[in-house]
Amino acid sequence: MSHHLYLLSPSDTPLYSLTHYSSKPAQTTTTSPLASNLPSWSTSAFAGTLTALSGATSATQAHHVQGGTVRIGGGQDRHVIQMIANASLDVVEEVVRKDNMMYLKSVDKFNEWTVSAFVTPGNMKFVLLHEARNDDGIKSFFHEVWELYVKTMLNPFHTAHTPIRSPVFDARVRASAKKYL
Amino acid sequence: MHAAPHPRFSVLSASAAQSSEHLSPAASSTRFSLPSAPSINTTAPASKPAPPRQTIYDRPLNKTRAAEVSASAFAFLFSEMVQYTQKRVNGINDLERRLNTLGYRVGMRVLELMSWRNEAAAKAPKREIRFLPALMSIHTQVWRAVFGKPADAIEKSVENADEYMIIDNDPPITRNISVPRDMSQLSCSSFTAGIVEAVLDGLGFPARVTAHNTPTDQLPNRTTILIKLEKSVIDREEALKT
Numbered sequence: 001m002s003h004h005l006y007l008l009s010p011s012d013t014p015l016y017s018l019t020h021y022s023s024k025p026a027q028t029t030t031t032s033p034l035a036s037n038l039p040s041w042s043t044s045a046f047a048g049t050l051t052a053l054s055g056a057t058s059a060t061q062a063h064h065v066q067g068g069t070v071r072i073g074g075g076q077d078r079h080v081i082q083m084i085a086n087a088s089l090d091v092v093e094e095v096v097r098k099d100n101m102m103y104l105k106s107v108d109k110f111n112e113w114t115v116s117a118f119v120t121p122g123n124m125k126f127v128l129l130h131e132a133r134n135d136d137g138i139k140s141f142f143h144e145v146w147e148l149y150v151k152t153m154l155n156p157f158h159t160a161h162t163p164i165r166s167p168v169f170d171a172r173v174r175a176s177a178k179k180y181l
Numbered sequence: 182m183h184a185a186p187h188p189r190f191s192v193l194s195a196s197a198a199q200s201s202e203h204l205s206p207a208a209s210s211t212r213f214s215l216p217s218a219p220s221i222n223t224t225a226p227a228s229k230p231a232p233p234r235q236t237i238y239d240r241p242l243n244k245t246r247a248a249e250v251s252a253s254a255f256a257f258l259f260s261e262m263v264q265y266t267q268k269r270v271n272g273i274n275d276l277e278r279r280l281n282t283l284g285y286r287v288g289m290r291v292l293e294l295m296s297w298r299n300e301a302a303a304k305a306p307k308r309e310i311r312f313l314p315a316l317m318s319i320h321t322q323v324w325r326a327v328f329g330k331p332a333d334a335i336e337k338s339v340e341n342a343d344e345y346m347i348i349d350n351d352p353p354i355t356r357n358i359s360v361p362r363d364m365s366q367l368s369c370s371s372f373t374a375g376i377v378e379a380v381l382d383g384l385g386f387p388a389r390v391t392a393h394n395t396p397t398d399q400l401p402n403r404t405t406i407l408i409k410l411e412k413s414v415i416d417r418e419e420a421l422k423t
Contacts, residue, residue: 010383096385097417102306121296121308122289122383143301150297151238154290168236 003130003181004081005173007149009160010123012089016164020177081113085127088115092125102146103139118142122160124149134181141180148172242297256357263358263369273364277371277391284375291376292383295326308384312410312418315384320347323380327373328353343410347377350400368392370404377406387411 007016088108095104096119108115116138118126126145128138152164266279299322300306309315321331338344355369370392378390388410395405 097310097421100307100310102300102308119308120293122293123385143306147242147297147301148238150242150293151240153293155237156286159286160289168238172238 001131003128003177004085005129005145005177006082006085006127007145007164008089008125008127011161012125013161013163015162016169016173018170018173018177020174020181022177022181081129084108084110084113084115085129088117088127089125091115092117092119092127103142105135106133116142118146120146120149122153124160130181137180141176144176144180145173148176242294242301252353255354259354259369259372260358262372273367276367280369280371281375281378281390284372284377285379285382286375287372288376288379289383291323291327292380295322298326310385311421312386312414315381315386316345316347316408319377319380323376324349327376341409343412343415345408345410347406347408348395349373349404349406351402352404355402355404365394368394368404370406373404374406377408381408386414388414 001022003020003022005016005018005020006014009015087110091107092104095107095117102119102121104117104119106114106116112131113129114131114133116128116130118128120126126142126149128142130138148169152158152166152169158164262283263276263280266276266283270276270279296306296308309318316335320335324330324332332347333350334346334348336346336348338346349370352370352373354372358369360367360369374390374392378388381388381390388408390406390408393405393407395403397403
């Protein structure tokens with residue numbers, strides 16, 4: 001089960017991104033409702049975005065429809081992930097105007113990826129793509145990332161548009177991801 | 182620096198104005214609470230080879246007793262800032278604009294840090310999305326975080342619907358500045374105006390913020406921070422009101 005985190009500046013430039021593979025057992029992901037009715041070879045295109053895009057052969061597709069964890073051999077298609085994250089920004093902007101919470105729960109859903117967002121008072125957006133539900137863990141994770149971000153921001157040389165390249169920040173975020181996700 | 186006689190007010194210990202401290206965390210041990218402080222470092226093992234240096238991520242964000250700065254130290258720094266700017270500009274407007282920019286950089290950090298200190302403990306941290314509550318929070322919380330007490334008055338202009346004013350009877354940062362008569366229009370509180378502008382920008386209410394001297398007989402240092410909101414904010418507020 002993997003998670004993708006993006007920190008976006010107020011002008012929507014990505015300042016930091018992280019991919020985290022969780023070692024926690026995946027909760028049973030619900031099979032898409034189509035899967036039961038349609039033949040396996042057609043629904044697998046919807047059930048697994050990544051396998052469909054990486055052009056998996058029909059032999060392997062049969063495994064994935066069962067709803068177990070999707071094991072992708074080799075790298076995932078990063079462009080799709082980024083596209084999903086970008087597409088969710090529209091929804092985030094809409095919710096931000098109406099809701100005065102910082103932690104916006106899940107704002108968007110795309111096949112098996114859910115997008116959760118957290119907006120800081122300084123209008124920085126933290127976007128997390130994940131597969132399974134984990135509201136409490138994600139909330140604590142965002143909280144810790146927020147704290148790390150505030151500390152980063154206190155650096156007088158850091159503006160709202162500087163990419164965050166500190167290895168300490170990276171290590172802390174990874175540790176926090178391992179703890180909560 | 183920590184001697185009792187100095188009058189102090191709590192300037193944010195980690196504000197951008199004190200840039201030298203951040204460049205060398207080891208050298209700042211005289212001012213900030215250091216190695217013995219409880220660090221928020223939870224799990225990350227120190228995989229650095231040599232003695233692990235204290236990074237900014239190890240210092241706690243909450244205010245500690247040792248984090249206050251004496252007013253005279255800040256006055257010294259501020260006077261340097263004004264002199265530095267004065268050498269490089271030609272005109273009062275430009276000077277005010279530069280001080281505004283310096284204040285903007287502080288304000289960005291004030292906003293995040295203040296929100297963190299106020300909301301981190303809460304179950305569901307909140308942000309302000311309507312203008313009037315945001316303005317009230319600036320009036321009390323920002324002023325309290327930066328100067329130690331809420332601002333003195335807050336007013337809405339009757340002539341223009343998009344102007345608001347925050348009034349401070351004796352701004353601490355200009356207390357020790359005497360302005361020559363030919364520059365009487367200058368208000369070094371443009372620095373404070375910059376802080377307010379950054380806070381409003383961060384919250385999503387772009388505005389033009391300026392500072393003006395409005396002395397009265399009893400209060401010769403009285404300063405007004407004038408906030409002129411952009412049209413988009415007014416329209417949005419109208420739409421949200423219904």
